[in-house]
Amino acid sequence: xxxxxxxxxxxxxxxxxxxxxxxxxxxxxxxxxxxxxxxxxxxxxxxxxxxxxxxxxxxxxxxxxxxxxxxxxxxxxxxxxxxxxxxxxxxxxxxxxxxxxxxxxxxxxxxxxxxxxxxxxxxxxxxxxxxxxxxxxxxxxxxxxxxxxxxxxxxxxxxxxxxxxxxxxxxxxxxxxxxxxxxxxxxxxxxxxxxxxxxxxxxxxxxxxxxxxxxxxxxxxxxxxxxxxxxxxxxxxxxxxxxxxxxxxxxxxxxxxxxxxxxxxxxxxxxxxxxxxxxxxxxxxxxxxxxxxxxxxxxxxxxxxxxxxxxxxxxxxxxxxxxxxxxxxxxxxxxxxxxxxxxxxxxxxxxxxxxxxxxxxxxxxxxxxxxxxxxxxxxxxxxxxxxxxxxxxxxxxxxxxxxxxxxxxxxxxxxxxxxxxxxxxxxxxxxxxxxxxxxxxxxxxxxxxxxxxxxxxxxxxxxxxxxxxxxxxxxxxxxxxxxxxxxxxxxxxxxxxxxxxxxxxxxxxxxxxxxxxxxxxxxxxxxxxxxxxxxxxxxxxxxxxxxxxxxxxxxxxxxxxxxxxxxxxxxxxxxxxxxxxxxxxxxxxxxxxxxxxxxxxxxxxxxxxxxxxxxxxxxxxxxxxxxxxxxxxxxxxxxxxxxxxxxxxxxxxxxxxxxxxxxxxxxxxxxxxxxxxxxxxxxxxxxxxxxxxxxxxxxxxxxxxxxxxxxxxxxxxxxxxxxxx
Numbered sequence: 263x264x265x266x267x268x269x270x271x272x273x274x275x276x277x278x279x280x281x282x283x284x285x286x287x288x289x290x291x292x293x294x295x296x297x298x299x300x301x302x303x304x305x306x307x308x309x310x311x312x313x314x315x316x317x318x319x320x321x322x323x324x325x326x327x328x329x330x331x332x333x334x335x336x337x338x339x340x341x342x343x344x345x346x347x348x349x350x351x352x353x354x355x356x357x358x359x360x361x362x363x364x365x366x367x368x369x370x371x372x373x374x375x376x377x378x379x380x381x382x383x384x385x386x387x388x389x390x391x392x393x394x395x396x397x398x399x400x401x402x403x404x405x406x407x408x409x410x411x412x413x414x415x416x417x418x419x420x421x422x423x424x425x426x427x428x429x430x431x432x433x434x435x436x437x438x439x440x441x442x443x444x445x446x447x448x449x450x451x452x453x454x455x456x457x458x459x460x461x462x463x464x465x466x467x468x469x470x471x472x473x474x475x476x477x478x479x480x481x482x483x484x485x486x487x488x489x490x491x492x493x494x495x496x497x498x499x500x501x502x503x504x505x506x507x508x509x510x511x512x513x514x515x516x517x518x519x520x521x522x523x524x525x526x527x528x529x530x531x532x533x534x535x536x537x538x539x540x541x542x543x544x545x546x547x548x549x550x551x552x553x554x555x556x557x558x559x560x561x562x563x564x565x566x567x568x569x570x571x572x573x574x575x576x577x578x579x580x581x582x583x584x585x586x587x588x589x590x591x592x593x594x595x596x597x598x599x600x601x602x603x604x605x606x607x608x609x610x611x612x613x614x615x616x617x618x619x620x621x622x623x624x625x626x627x628x629x630x631x632x633x634x635x636x637x638x639x640x641x642x643x644x645x646x647x648x649x650x651x652x653x654x655x656x657x658x659x660x661x662x663x664x665x666x667x668x669x670x671x672x673x674x675x676x677x678x679x680x681x682x683x684x685x686x687x688x689x690x691x692x693x694x695x696x697x698x699x700x701x702x703x704x705x706x707x708x709x710x711x712x713x714x715x716x717x718x719x720x721x722x723x724x725x726x727x728x729x730x731x732x733x734x735x736x737x738x739x740x741x742x743x744x745x746x747x748x749x750x751x752x753x754x755x756x757x758x759x760x761x762x763x764x765x766x767x768x769x770x771x772x773x774x775x776x777x778x779x780x781x782x783x784x785x786x787x788x789x790x791x792x793x794x795x796x797x798x799x800x801x802x803x804x805x806x807x808x809x810x811x812x813x814x815x816x817x818x819x820x821x822x823x824x825x826x827x828x829x830x831x832x833x834x835x836x837x838x839x840x841x842x843x844x845x846x847x848x849x850x851x852x853x854x855x856x857x858x859x860x861x862x863x864x865x866x867x868x869x870x871x872x873x874x875x876x877x878x879x880x881x882x883x884x885x886x887x888x889x890x891x892x893x894x895x896x897x898x899x900x901x902x903x904x905x906x907x908x909x910x911x912x913x914x915x916x917x918x919x920x921x922x923x924x925x926x927x928x929x930x931x932x933x934x935x936x937x938x939x940x941x942x943x944x945x946x947x948x949x950x951x952x953x954x955x956x957x958x959x960x961x962x963x964x965x966x967x968x969x970x971x972x973x974x975x976x977x978x979x980x981x982x983x984x985x986x987x
Contacts, residue, residue, distance in 0.1 A: 286392055287379055294399045295372045297714075298407050301721040302364040305408040307739070309727045310651055311765040314410040316787035318351075318769060320344040321363075325351040332788030334775055342451050343415040346370075356740055356770060364408055371407040371414035374421050375399040378607045381425040382614050384432060385567045390614035393706040397610045402539045402654035402716035403603040405724055413600065416453035420604040423449055423459045424570065431470055431566045455585075455601055458577040465573035466566070473565050517587035524590055528598070529583025532653070534641025535599035537634055538677065539655020540606060541712035543684035543705070546630045547616045548609030550688075553626035555619055564615075571608045578605055597642065599653040613709065617702045620691035631685050638677045643670050649723035657720035658712070734830045735766040742771035745825040745840055746810050750775045752847075755814040756854045758783040763829050767812070767838075776806060780817065781854045794912035797943065800849035800871030803912075811841045816853030820844050820872070832859025848872075853976060860973040864953050868976040869906060869914050873942040880979040881939055881946060885972045886932035892960035894929040897950045897971055903937045906945045916947045927972050939978075948974055 308314035316332065320340055323331035325348040330337045350366060353359035378398035382391035398421065406413040426442040446463050449456035471477055484492075508515035517525050537545040552568050554560065582601040589596060616622055644650040645663040662668040668676070687705050691698035738744065742751055751773045753764060758779050768774045776791070777784050784790035793802035800820070811819045815836050825840040836858060848871065855866030873879060885899055902919040909915045920940045925933055927950070937946065950971030956964035 283388075287375065287395055290392065290396045290399065291372055291375050294375065294396075294404075295368060298368040298372060298404060298721075299365060301405065301725065302368050302408040303361070304725050305364065305721075306725075306728045306732045307735075307766065308410055308769055309724070309731045309762075310409055310411065311762060312785070312787045315765050315769055317341075317344055317347070317410050317412070319788060321347040322351045322772065324348040332786070333777065335789045339451070341412050341415075341453055342448075343412050343453075346415065347410075356743070356772065363410065367410075367414040368407045370418055371404060372399055374418045374607070377418070377422040377425045378610070381421065381428060381607055382611045384425075384428055385563045385611060386614045386618045389703070390617045390706070393617060393703070393710070394607065394610045394614050396710050397544070397613075397706075397713055398607040400710055400713040400717055401603060401606050402657055402713065402720045403600060403606075404717050405654060405657075405721035406600075408721060408724060412453045413603070416456060417603060419445075419449065419452045420456055420459065421607045423456070424462075424574065424604075424608065427459075427463050427466060428566060428570050431466060431570065432563050455578075455581055456604075458581050462570065462573045462577045465576060466570040469569035469572055470566055473569065513588045514584060516591055517584050521587045521591060524587035525580075525583035528586035528590065528595070529579055530637060531597045531641050532582045532586060532599045532602050533579065534637035535597050535650075535653040535655040536602045536605070537637050537655070538641070538643075538659065539599065539653075539657070539713070539716050540609065541709050541716075542634060542638070542677065542680045543687065544606075544609050544613045544709055546627070546634050546681070546684050547622065547688060548612030549630035549633065550622050550626040551612030551615050553623040555615075555621040555623050557621065558619065567611065571612060574605055574608055578602055597644065597650060597653040597656070599655050600651075603654075613706070616688060617706050620698045620702050622688050627685065627688060631681065634681055635678070638674065638681060643673055645670050645673065649720070649727060651724075654720040655716060657723055658716040660723065661719035731762065731766055735763060735770070736827070736829055739766075739770040741825060741827045742767065742810075742812060742840060743773050746773045748773050749810055750806070750808040751810040751812060751840075752806060752808045753777045753812045754780065754817055754819065755784065756780045756817065756852070757857050758785065760858070761785050763831060767829075773810070774812065775808065780852055795849055795852075795869075795871070795908075795914060797871075797906040797908050797914065800851075800869075802847045802849065805845075805847040807845075808847075809843060811843055811847070813839045813841055815858070816856060818850040818852070820848040820850050832857060832861075834859065851978070856974060857968070860975065861968070861970050862948070862950065862972060862974045863969050864951055864971055865947070865949050866971075866974055867914075867948070868946045870939070870942070870944050870978060871906070873978070876942040877981065878939050878941055879981050881937050882977045882979060883935045883937065883946065883948065884932065884975045884977075885927055885935070885948070885950070886974075887927055887929055887972050888932050889973065890929050890956070890970075892929065892956060892963065895952065895954035895959060897927045897952065897954075898924070899927050899933070899972070900924050900949045901935055901937070901946060902948075903940065903944060903946045905940060906943050914945055916945050936979075946976065 308318070319332045320330045320337060321344040323329060324344055330340060330344060347363050347366065350362040351359050353362060375395040375398060379391050379395035382394035403413060403417065423445045426438070426445050430438040430442040442463065446460040449459035504518055508518060548571070552572060558564070578601065582598050585601060586596065586598040643659050644653065644656050645659055648660060648664065650656050650660070659668070659673045662673065691701060694701050751771070753768070753774050753776070755764060756779055758764065761784070764777065768777065778791045778793055780792065782792045791804055793804055795802055811821070813819050819841045821841040821843045823839050824842050827838045828835045829838060850872050851868070851870045853866070853868050856862045868881065881903070883901055901923045902916050903921050904916040904919040906914050907917040921937060923935050923937070927933060953969040953971050955969060956966040
């Protein structure tokens, strides 16, 4: 055999060996993709509003025009993910387009196993690295792959960046440095939170420099006052950096200036949810990996990994705490574990170090276990709900509550037992000798199983929410597009504080281009408008000229009804009407201030702009508390009817009432009032004071926290003589 032939055979064997070596990792990717694709297939509709609707609006606009927009209004750049999804929205069939986007998200998020494996291979051997890949691809947050959110691309990209950062800091070369810097600069374009990535890069480099021999020699000559000066300079630099960030970011300024305690508490809550979702042991082992294990030989790889892990803990931890604190001041208090999931691959690498070496520093283990103990005792478990969408790690407890009747006390006891068991597992290899290798891999398998169980729990809860939303809007989901042929359509509603139905309708019907409300309650994402009606004929300002309108119950647009659709609202079936507009856009009548279930607050109104043949008539007003059987809270009712007057706010009012009726309404009572209309155009205003809050009067029987007056209905009737004919 010639030398050339021998070299060729060797090369072929090397290629074959590489292919065979890749099979386990490819198998992990394939099987996880199959699991998540099945979950995505069973996920019938978006439900996480407005996140999913906003990304859809932006992505569809990019597909249609090349530019991001929400409800037709241009929008600034948001995320590269909208551009990657855009080609799928070019598919005409909306169901097929939605399915394509979900499968794309599944593939992209599951691709995380590859950079996670590469990250681990920098510090551990092949077997433990496969554990890191599988565990990173099985965390509960992988269920986000069925949702139209930023996490699928962000989780993959963050892991890729962490690999590149670790790789270039271990062995700096020009091309690896270019790759790491480029990826870090692009990271904020993938998701805003990933602006943390360049900070992690910088901090990791500083920590590595601090650990270097040159820095150690430099510090060896420091006096006590040198250390004091160093601490002062460090604190001063942190204060200046915080002031700089506060000057450019309100989200940073408010929490760091006024709510420092919330930053810590809510950040720790998120860490607790992540700890539970990962199975406790990976967090204990991962944090303990920051210290050298007994007998460990110091290497640049391990020093660099610890620097990157510490930098990531600081960066992502600080971001999560600040974000959660800020949101708590402007919206609500949530456990924002979803902002910490990017730490999972690094924590699994720390666990893989234990799997490979089966040693851990006892002091480090005690410190990390103590920290995790505090997290488990202080983290809210949110077991009273089916899903906490910002904290996928809690899904395993919520599932246990749903199917095993596990209560928070039982969950706490179980988690503390799991912590104690984890400590024993981490120390056990000292006693097992050669069997410790198989023992460590068995523990790794149990960690993967825990994570996958949590993922299935979170995905199951998400799919149940999706099913409930489909039951809400009812099939066919695309009924507006089917009836209009894609022609531009306007949605007009009122009392839209709970807008889930409209959001669903807007997602499934691309023909809906704008959303209005008559009382200013319409919500984003995207622009909304409260039109100004004209008293003489109900013509609405800012007429977009769309040929169709979807009207809610109580709103009547001049035109021809071409389709109707029943949907769940207020616990009953309500009807949407699709109207072909008789231009210009005009209201025939409108009811404002009444919730979907018929209840009104302290004020509601009925405005009539036209009648058949411009005839007068009567209006029957029913004010009822029949359905309220709780403690009585007397309501004083005033009903006023009169001509329409457009006020300074350009909205209709009753200024000169032609008749006023007053009476009291009590629990289990109903009053009926019939009023003569002063003409074909008139308005009725009903006030009820004081209102009552059902949950305050009867917390045992009601969870309704609204301010309620009574159920009010209006019915226009022909004149009495006409009614007898």
